[in-house]
Amino acid sequence: MKPTLMLVGGARPLLAFSVDLTEAVLAQAAARGVRTLVTSTASDLAAMPSIVASADEAAAVGFTEPGETAEWARRRVAAGEHIVAVLAQLEMAQVAAAETAEAVGAPGNAPEVIRRIRTKDACRAALAAAGFAQPAVRLCASAADAAGFLRETAGPWIVKPRDAMGSTGVSQISSADDLPAALALLPDAGTFLVEEFVSGPEFSVEGIFQRGRPRILAVTAKETVPPPFFVETAHTLPADLPEPRRREIDETVSAALLALGLRSGAFHAEIWLTPTGVVLGEVHSRFGGDWIHKMLEYAIPGIELFGLIIDDLLGLPQTPGPLEPTRGAAVRYLTPPPGQVVTIEGWDEVLAHPAVLHAELSAGPGTDIPPLHRSGDRVGLIVVGARTSTLARELAEELASSVRFVTTSDEAMVKGSAGA
Incomplete structure (x- = not known):
């Protein structure tokens, strides 16, 4: 019987980047001769047919109740299933994946470690106790x-x-x-x-664990809307940082991950750069959202993000050579002012641009655009690749600016001017 990789939680069906990530897990496992088993709720499985079709098996198993997925997997192993690796790319499935790996004897992070980093105040307390600067x-x-x-x-x-x-x-x-x-x-x-509140430019740090040690793949620069809200509007990878600051980030984040007890899988750590040094924000045992994985794949040609993790979990030989960005990538979110959309101009030109790696719209005629208070209020995005991260950031901004959302308020202003 083939060894099985169990993917807990599958994807978030309504998020294209989540589906794309999950399809990458399944494809890179299959390329290694590993059988794939996806578990999620029945409703989510029904809403992601491409994931179900790509997996060797899909089973309706909840992942939000403590021990639910672990007990189900334990019964499968007792019946002869050879589960050798357990992963989750959803934030809400991280604890269930860790519990399941422990239950079936597969490698992974300890459940108590994942619970700690998912509980924001507990993670802050653990980092402070280990000597890291924390608000x-x-x-x-x-x-x-x-x-x-x-x-x-x-x-x-x-x-x-x-x-x-x-x-x-x-x-x-x-x-x-x-x-x-x-x-x-x-x-x-x-x-x-x-x-x-911590004042300073924000970044995230993307990487994987190999043989229990963190390997940083890139630092990503982040842009957000001004206070009082902090919705992310753009990311650029790799961040343009002087070598001493990059080295400081690498050393601080690597030490913090180990101090928290993480030893396996992916990581996405958020940080601020302040005059006194690196201050850590939230820490996640998964890759970042907002298409950061697509940016990594472009910036580091040929990389298999989940393939590297699977190789590590199975004890297979590590990929030789450097894993560092040689190109740049950026994503820019579309955040027009509130109003009801009448038409959108310039989108076809964006889709036709050769540097666009991915683009999507979640608004159209008749859509009510809300005030920008959370990530779900963003109405579209453009991911681009270029020779350098600076060129990628400038191009993403240019393309985003070329898209015009005509709303009912715009029409009212035109009519008012015409009648004056």
């Missing part, structure tokens, strides 16, 4: 808790959910007067975090 943070159950933290620390501050992603519910405040509006943005009425 002060407090887990709050009420506005009174948050107000107490504000009195004890210097602002501004960030209010955010304890367990969410995509900038959902994240906002900046400068006084206790801002708390009610910030709390109203949170996705639920449970506990939440308030932490000190």
Whole structure:
């Protein structure tokens, strides 16, 4: 019987980058003679037919309840299934994947390590205890808790959910007067975090583990909307950094990952560069979203991101030679002002551009464009590749600027001018 790679959670069907990542996992496993088994909810499996068709087997198994996937996999192994590797590319499936790997004796990160990094305040506490610079943070159950933290620390501050992603519910405040509006943005009425705001340019660090050691593939420069929200609008890879700063990032992030107990799979670590050094943000045991994987694949020609991980999990020979960017790539998100779309101009020209690696629109005539408060409010994106990261960033910005969203408010302004 072929060895089996179990992919927990599959993909997020409505996110093209998630489906693309998952298809890459399955293809690179198949190229190594590994059988693939995808587990996810029945509704998600039904919504991702390309994933089901690409896998050797798909099974409806939930991954949000503790131990649910692990127990199912344990029964499969007892019945003769040879599960040798367990992966997840979804954030919400990371704990289930770690529990499952432990249950079937496959290599992977310990479940308690994944729980720690997924609990934002616990991850901050662990990094601070290990000697890494961290903003002060407090887990709050009420506005009174948050107000107490504000009195004890210097602002501004960030209010955010304890367990969410995509900038959902994240906002900046400068006084206790801002708390009610910030709390109203949170996705639920449970506990939440308030932490000190860190000022400085933002980056993310992308990489994999090989033989238990982190191998950084690239540092990505990040652009966000101005406060009070922090929605990511662009990424450039590799970041244009002087060698001393790049070395500082590599050393700090590598040491932090090991201090947290991570030893396997992919990682995506968010950081700030401040005058006093690197400050770590959130740490993830997966590749970054926002098509960063596509940018890595272009910038490092021939790389197989998941193939490298599978080789490591199976103890196969490591890919020889350097794994560093030799080209540049960038993604720019389309974030037009709020309004109802009448028409979109310039999109066909974007699709025809030879440097475009991927482009997508989630808006069309009749779409109501909301204010930009979270990642889901973005309405399109353009990923490009170029000879250098600077050229890629400039091209992505140019192409994004060439797309015009005509809205009902624009038409009203034209009519008003014509009638004046």
